[in-house]
Amino acid sequence: MTETGPVVVATEADDQTADMVITELNRRNVPVVRFNPADIGADLAVSARFGTCPAPMAGQVRTPSRIAGLAGIRSLYWRRPTWPDFGHLDGPDARFAAAQVRHGLGGVLYALPGCRYVNHPLRNLEAEHKPLQLAVAQRLRLTVPPTLVSNDLDEARAFISAHREVVHKVLRWTPYRQGDTGLTTWTEPVAADELDESVTVVPHLFQARVDKVADLRVVVVGTRVFAVRIDSDLLDWRKDYGALSYSVVDLPGRLEKALTAYLEHFGLSSGSFDLAIDREGESHWLELNPNGQWGWLEDATGLPLTSAFADLLERGGP
Structure with a gap:
């Protein structure tokens, strides 16, 4: 891969x-090609050739203003892409077309030779599964709140x-x-007598509430770790960003090592971790967002997150 x-x-x-x-990449004179898969x-x-040249794959992706040779892409920043839904087609045709894009365009992008992924989409997908997250967190000796994933009504009520x-x-x-209203699901308290047979339709995640005094958002970018303490009176701090206060903190060495090992386990280059701090100062695992938002944290704290991501992408390599 050329620099x-x-x-x-x-x-x-x-x-x-x-x-x-x-x-930031433009400021460094690093060439950038931006697109959304939904624009296919x-x-x-996209054009990709196999079996006709010494390289495993050759070809290009092309936008109205840019062309990127597949063999020459130094890094792929998989941020917030969307896929086409082909809503103008009938149901079977729409499902067929959507599958061809995901496995055609997606398959090409997943196979880029010598490319650094931030992050590889398939590694993101694996790491998004919360039962797997909980198991890996416990394996790495992070403090995991008692948690039940179940669609059994009696099990849920007993828990x-x-x-x-x-x-x-x-x-x-x-x-x-x-209708036209977008809804958001928050972390909410739940009582046993609120549950009914609808619980049996799909698995649900129930978790013992941490008696927390603050939250931690930890953004790991390559080998760099940025930790921010978030203070509020909210159970779910995402409900009201205006009610939050921030402070940059240093993590205990054991915790920092466990979080970097967590990303290594999934083959991720970056990730955003959420933890809760209890009254004794212990950090409790909540979740990993392998492609989490972080821009507002840089605005609030001055942490050089943009520069860290640009460094990682500019460096390239697998």
């Missing part, structure tokens, strides 16, 4: 965090009764709309 190859950024049109990184057939074309203060979390964030 002069472009950085490819795959993301949606409105992505201020990606804009910050692209601006309009502003995005809540045993731990008394319990919260419910979604297993994966999913866009959800009722």
Whole structure:
């Protein structure tokens, strides 16, 4: 991989965090090709050849203003891409077309030779599964709150009764709309008598509530670790960013080592961790977002997160 190859950024049109990184890469005169997979057939074309040249794969991706040779891409920043849904087609045709894009364009992007992924999309997908996250966290001796994943109504009620203060979390964030209204699912308290047979339809995540005094958001970028303490009175601090205060902190060496080992386990270059700090100062594992937001933290604290991501992408290599 030559050091002069472009950085490819795959993301949606409105992505201020990606804009910050692209601006920094432009300042460094690093070539950038940006696209969204949803633009396939309009502003995005891909061609990949196999078995006709010494390299495992040759070809290019092309936008109206940029061309990137597949063998020359130094890094792929997989930010917030969206896939086409082909809503103008009938159901079977739409599902067929969507599958071809994910396995065609996606398969090409997943196979780039000599490329640094931040992060590889398939590694992201693996690391997003919360039961797997919990198991790996416990294996690495992080403090994991008692947690139940179940669609068994009796099990869920017994768990809540045993731990008394319990919260419910979604297993994966999913866009959800009722009519024209977008809905968000927060971490919320739950009582045993609130549950009914609807619990049996899908698995749910129930977790003993941590008696916390603050939250930690830890962003790891390559070998660099940035930790921010978030103080508020909120159970779920995402509900009101205006109610938050921030302070940059240093992590205990054992915790920092465990979080970097966590990313290594999944083959990730970066990730955003959420932990809760209890009254004794102990950090409790909550979750990893392998592609979490961090731009607002740089604005609030001055941490050089944009520079760290640009360093990683500029360096390239597997």
